[in-house]
Amino acid sequence: MSAADAVRRAVGAVTDPELRRPLADLDMLRDIAVTGSVAQVGIALTIVGCPASDRISRDVRAAALSVDGVDEVDLELGVMTPAERAALTDKLRDGRAPREMPFGPDSLTRIIAVTSGKGGVGKSTVTANLAVALAERGLSVGLIDADVHGFSIPALLGLTDADGAAPQPTRIDDLMLPPVAHGVKTISIGMFLRRGDADGPVGAVAWRGPMLHRTVQQFLTDVFFGDLDVLLLDMPPGTGDVAISVGQLLPHADVLVVTTPQAAASDVAVRSGLVARQTGQRVIGVVENMAAMAMPDGTVLDLFGSGGGAAVAAALSTDDEDVPLVASIPLSPALRQDADAGVPAVLAHPGDAASAAIAQVADHIARTPRGLTGRPLPMRPA
Structure with a gap:
């Protein structure tokens, strides 16, 4: 192998931090040569002002310098032509037509909608931590913040800046690349909103049914998640427009119901599971949040x-389908503090009782993969 071939192989193995694929697979390599101990490397970025350019530059230089005999790297960054970008988006779609959803019934991605009957039960906090816990187990995880009116996932995952604004997804033609936090590919309407003025809040969303449906649909079709093991949806509370849209778009999804022990919350939580089941979705379990907390003196608060969690699980169980109470997450100051700080508690305080309970939910999901009985497997000859 020539020195130039060795450099091409090393550089081609560098992974694009947004697309999570090697540069060679993405056709981003250009002219590569070695003169003496200097490697000349050409790379074509996907778009002008690519936010990953600094990371790609560092990784490419390091890869080229790892080749024996290379002591210096002359890196030239260019940009793909429109035709090259179009070819790339076709490759990323893997033969699907534009606007076609990759998460249909034949998809091997397990889709889990996290629902609740009412707000304020900690559903989003549970979802964000669950996504990170699944990623920590080596799964490829995506997360859609489907709570369009009450979005909070970017802040919970630490994606927002000091002003509360989240990074916008990179666009390659009509594809959006979701920001990645703690190994979780994430999309939220909050990434498209900005503050009205220097001191004002991040913009609010005041949309009705058709716009909400279109937003969820775009998140499912126009965002490039790549190959996922699990796609989580943080649903808005209740059984309104988004729940109906998700039921129509993803009738094969599994549903995880979050409640608190309080009867006022658990009674309502049952309804979200019943509506999900009416659309064909399967309720796979109940998570009880804000459960009893052990105090330092040994008492229980x-x-x-x-x-409440056990009552919801019992109400949703049928003769044909047992719905388990997967975990009871105790009240936890660490869970609340970490959420406010934008750091998942499962990473910041893995030994906390709440983190351990969320890890229990992740283990339950990882142990019970989506059933493939009666589903065609997408196979093509090599």
């Missing part, structure tokens, strides 16, 4: 009562 059950601020919101007890038994």
